Amino acid sequence: MSGFAKPLKIALGLAVIAALIIVPMNFNRYGLFILSQWAVMSIAAMGLNLTLGYAGQVSLAQGAFVGIGAYAAAIMTTHGWPLPAAILVAIVLSFAIGWVLGYPALRVQHHYLAFVTLAFSTLAFLLFRNESWLTGGIYGISNIPRPHIFGIATNKPLPFYYVCLGSLAIVSLAVWWLIRSPWGRAFMALRENPLRAQSLGIDTRRYTLMAFAIGSALGGVAGALYAPLTQYIDPVPFNLSLSLDLLLMVIVGGAGFYFGPFLGAMIAVLLPEWLRFAEGYYLMLYAVAVMLLLIWSPTGILGILDRYLAERRTKAASALRAVAKSRLETVQ
Amino acid sequence: AFGQAIKLANVAELSGGGATVGTNWKNGIDLAIEEINAKGGVLGRKLEVSHADSQSNPGVARAQVQKALDAEPYVLLGPGYSGSVKVTAPLAAEAGIAQIMGGEAAELTQAGNKFLFRTSFGQQSSMPKVAKYIHDEMKAKTVAVVWVNNDFGRGGRDVIVKELDRLGSKVVADLSTEAGQADFAADVGKIKAANPDAVFVYLNEEESARILKELKRQGVTAPLMGETTLIGQKVIELAGDAANGARGHVGLTTDAPVDLVKAFREKFSKKYNYVPDHNGLKGYLAVYMVKATTEKMGKVDPKKFADTLHGLTIKAADEPGILMDVTFSDTGDIDRQSFLVEVVEGKQVVKQVLPKVK
Amino acid sequence: MSAVLEVTDIKKSFGGIHAVNGVSFDVREGEILGLIGPNGCGKSTLFNCILGQLTPTGGEVKLDGQVVTGLRPSELNKLGVSRTFQLLQVFPKLSVRENLILAGQEHQGNMASRLVGRSDAGLTEAANQMIGFFKLDHLADEPAGGLSYGQQKLLDAAMAFMGGPRLVLLDEPAGGVNPSMLADLKERLVAINREKNATFVVIEHNMEFVMSLCSRVMVMAEGKVLAMGRPDEVRKNPAVIEAYLGH
Amino acid sequence: MSNLFDLLVAGLATGAIYALVAVGFTLLWQTSQTINFAQGEFVMLPAFLMLAAMQVGAPFWLAIILGILLSMILLGLAFKLLLVDPMMRHGVLPLAIATMALAIGIKEAVKQFFSAEASPFPSIVPTGEVAILGHAVSLQSIGVLVVAILAVLGLTTLLNRTSLGHQMQAAAQNPTVARIIGVPVERMILLTFLINAFLVALASLLITPIYLAKFSSGEVLGQAAFIAAIVGGFNQVRGAIAGGLLIGVLDNLAAAYVSTQYRAAVPMMFLIAVILFRPQGLLGRAEERTV
Amino acid sequence: MSDPILSVHNLVGGYGKMTILNGTTFAVPSATITTIIGPNGAGKSTVFKAIFGLLKLREGKISFAGRDVTNLSQRALLNAGICYVPQGRNIFPELSVRHNIELGGVAADKGLDLPKRIEAALDLFPALRRKSAQQASTLSGGEQKQLEIARSLLLEPKLVLVDEPSIGLSPLMVQQTFDILKSLRDRGVTILMIEQNARSALEISDIGIVLELGQTRMVDDARRILNDPRIGQLFLGGAMEESAA
């Protein structure tokens, strides 16, 4: 990056953050709800981006982890536990289950792995639905309370939006830290060439399990926020289609790009809402929009940016090559 | 000549698992509004409705209802799925807007919500009638119950099992099935093995048609009892011969021996090219409930709407759009005549008219 | 000199094919052992068995007298054994520098410290030196997948040295590498061998390279050891000429 | 015991349907390394094309021909040109996601332009039943099974025995090299998708009378077929038959002997077991050498 | 020597915005073996890709047998009589060895007796015959290269572009491969080869080309290049030859 780009980037980031804090203050309840949903889905998608985008482990179970987090939070908070405790439990639970789900990834990859996780996601749905003693079964759990944070009630949409946004901020920072640490590089090594990675001392087993567990834990966090957001949960929203939606967010945003999930969640959560003017045709339009986007840039929205940056970089490199001295000439 | 339009908001299952339900409901609403507006509207004002899709997902339903309420509608229509009703009813109540919905789960109107109204019998009022019929008329000592494992099926199953138990009929097979299930061989095999005196079938229309075929294929002879979803016209069309002999309790049916209902069916199929199921009727009624209530108040007053509708009896003679005389209880439940229907040679035949409770 | 690596009666078969059929040999501390043999005689498979990439059907591998058969490749690497691959194996989307940092990072600290420590694990300097040596400077920030064949081959070799290994198994490091670069590479190997007392086993079909580099040469044929000895002895061995060298 | 036989027969009948849909998955994988999440919708759509043709007055036979032709144009040619071409080079995932969106699009379009209701569909196989060992077996199911087996036999022969088939596989496994040695890669890919389109149209014709024509019927069908394909072996067309029949039977046995509430879980657990202990699937071919 | 059958004039192009070829120019006479040498990353393989239409050129012209063939499709180039054996691993991993070889004949003229040529190719590489039913991916590195060479022998080309055939081959196999190339030349086929095994390659070549930084630095008689001390020092690893000798 050239010298002026960095301050520019920081300024842009600050502007976006300020906008996310200030602009929604005069949104109506619906707008705030959708924006909160965006924040929650961004968290879940960030988890999947870690598992899939960075570590290359295809998972069709992220929706199930959102479900696990949501049920953990719903059950605990309706029994009087505070939300932070519930989030903690959601994290631990999804981390542990994600870890176990990672084991198949040690044996199989790619589409096979996708189907193991798909099966898991179906099993999770059946458990949510059939184990009524715990989950309320098909009737679900209603009257999920929203928390008091520092003594402030978040029943109203705006305060709860800030809860979601704050959580998103914390998660974003944690993920940023993670992927720029050597762990992030090791995750990418899993994705790019696990064979070579092994022979360089990278404990591919442990990193694979970690990638699954951490990604799943973020799914759990998202779920634990989703429950108080809708204040009612039943098994249906956590079926396979949520996992597929999250996958769509990651790919459309740009798998393996830090900001991909934010944009992907925007496409998946906000775009259908913008298209609602088309009434009965809105989902059709949405489908077409997603296809066009992928036709335009199969590597996702950020793939376009990446291509642009790569071009700039290679231009510089080829200029270097053009002025490089021939060895034959130097001898002459 | 018209004053400002009266704005209704509809949030329904227009895509996802409940798309058929929601689409029928929406079409019913549109038909009613078209009729009413053609005849001069309500109190001289036109009706307008906005439709929003809940994607059969409670979270989305909540967002859409919020959006609808932010626009301050006169009355909120929908949703149809009980879960979605549960998540949205508190919002409407908080906004003080009446909500006329399609859900049938028993508990919906039992939470003391003063703004929620049904368009059909709740399962708590229909299932006892069915149980009584199975016990008294079919003389069934043993019953097999087949239900679809979603909130609709599960809700009905829970009430009927309790009722049958109370009446002394034994449930010998309690079979859950999946929405969209295609293969009922195993379920029917289990019914056959249990050899019950009667079978209660509580599935969606298409699955009903499939299980009817399979019951016939495996030669199950026990009498079949169900709800509208077992003996509706759609099912008969899809199941053919296999539907013959099936019986059902019908709160609302397009085949009711009522002229107004028949006329409705004509109009609906003419406009949309298919025969509506009971959800089409429910949507249609919901709009006429708005009309009748408003005319009763003599003004468009969202705050007083719910109060007025509680305890209101609407007579078909006064308001033909309501199709049959109906009374609303203080909890928002509905009371109306209903029918016991049997499929005979591909036609619904009314065997019995069950009078209003009160 | 003691044996760093002892391989006893290693066997590997795929279905009915006996790719490696009972191979035993020692590698002495500080030596450079050449491994040659006709195509398909089992050299790469032998490497894969030693390194835990394949599970041998039979036999035993000892490192410093400890049995290491069954250890995973990453565990062996942590014990100081590194390797290169015959077919190109780099991380195509990571830059050349990132490839090299990756190659060294697991040898710095432990897993927890790598999470909180420096993001380059303090390896940028070492990586840059390596880049300089292999003349990849102008490509340091390019994705490795965009390198030419020979450059990727060199990068693969460079990665093997990043962790400061004591035993390196090189599978055809010279293939596709320009002869003058190869001369540099050879010097480098010799230097590391002398200064760090690192041990090498080199599979190569480039006879000049093998004969001038190695202190001993092992010849394989059809999954078995055909000959073992000093380069000049092996070169004159009629069986070796017949099976491998030609003329 | 007779009950068990009934279950097996019913399971095989359902399984045959899964198999017929799964053939397309395995074909696409083997000859283009793509995964089509809209395959269920691909099977749903042709029936509606045929219904539409009949609504404007075409006789059934003509509607079938029109339906197949239209499917090959829409689901074969257009699909290949518009979605597959730009995305294929970028790996499995982008196209998989695009086909997910396509599935939504197809479903919504059918719902919007046709109906949200299920419609009956005429059967080209006589609707009667034959008695096998004293048990009624529907002719329709037999028809589906026969066509599925023929499709697999035909495709296996094509792919494994003919130069055309080898070229199709080569184009999938290494398109650049295939081009270099003169394989008309574009044409091979087009052929793949045309065959798939023909197969789904055929499947639609046979399955819809049993499943009913409904915009949402592709969801269940697509997923079941997917699982069948994996269980049978994703990289071999023949896997579809084994997987389809097995999943069909297993599903029925699970409902009968395990629990109806958890019936969907049994094929899933079986799937997990297969993948973990025989990842290539029952009839699949082991993955290639990696080191 | 006869007229050039292939001439490459002022090629400029690369990958994306990256320029690799900076005006590469050379000509290859008919029925010769011409070897291109140069450091890693010089752009040798890129030249081949450009000739074979796999790389969009920004400038320059390629003519073959008097015809402009710049940016033609691969099939058209094959039909014109050019065949290309790329660097690295270029097999169809999940097809059997035999099917891999058979695919080499896809672009063959009707007149060729393919079954016979396949047998002949398998005769040259006994290892492949032994493993003809195996999946190609299970072959060893060198065997995979043999497979590619065998595959390329099915056609009757006028010009063969072969990129570093010796990588991974045992000395015996290298000899044999070079012998095959020589016999092809003797039958009038033109060979354009890239080799890092430069000494052996130049020994069987008629012409040598030195490529550096995407430009042709020298085109000369192969012997003269082989004996040029500067070239030896820079590109042939002069030092190594001494220590080996």
Ligand SMILES: Nc1ncnc2c1ncn2[C@@H]1O[C@H](COP(=O)(O)OP(=O)(O)OP(=O)(O)O)[C@@H](O)[C@H]1O
């Ligand atoms: N696919 C690619 N994308 C981007 N850059 C590339 C790509 N392939 C090659 N390059 C660049 O082009 C330059 C020339 O590559 P090329 O493969 O032509 O070299 P070469 O002369 O064949 O080298 P070698 O002897 O190592 O095979 C290299 O510097 C490399 O970085």
Ligand SMILES: Nc1ncnc2c1ncn2[C@@H]1O[C@H](COP(=O)(O)OP(=O)(O)OP(=O)(O)O)[C@@H](O)[C@H]1O
């Ligand atoms: N997964 C496998 N399945 C079947 N056969 C295999 C497999 N892996 C290797 N082989 C066979 O084992 C033999 C040895 O292969 P290996 O790669 O070890 O040879 P190599 O000595 O390294 O040859 P090269 O010099 O060509 O690299 C070969 O004949 C190969 O066909």
Ligand SMILES: [Mg+2]
């Ligand atoms: Mg090898």
Ligand SMILES: [Mg+2]
């Ligand atoms: Mg090259």
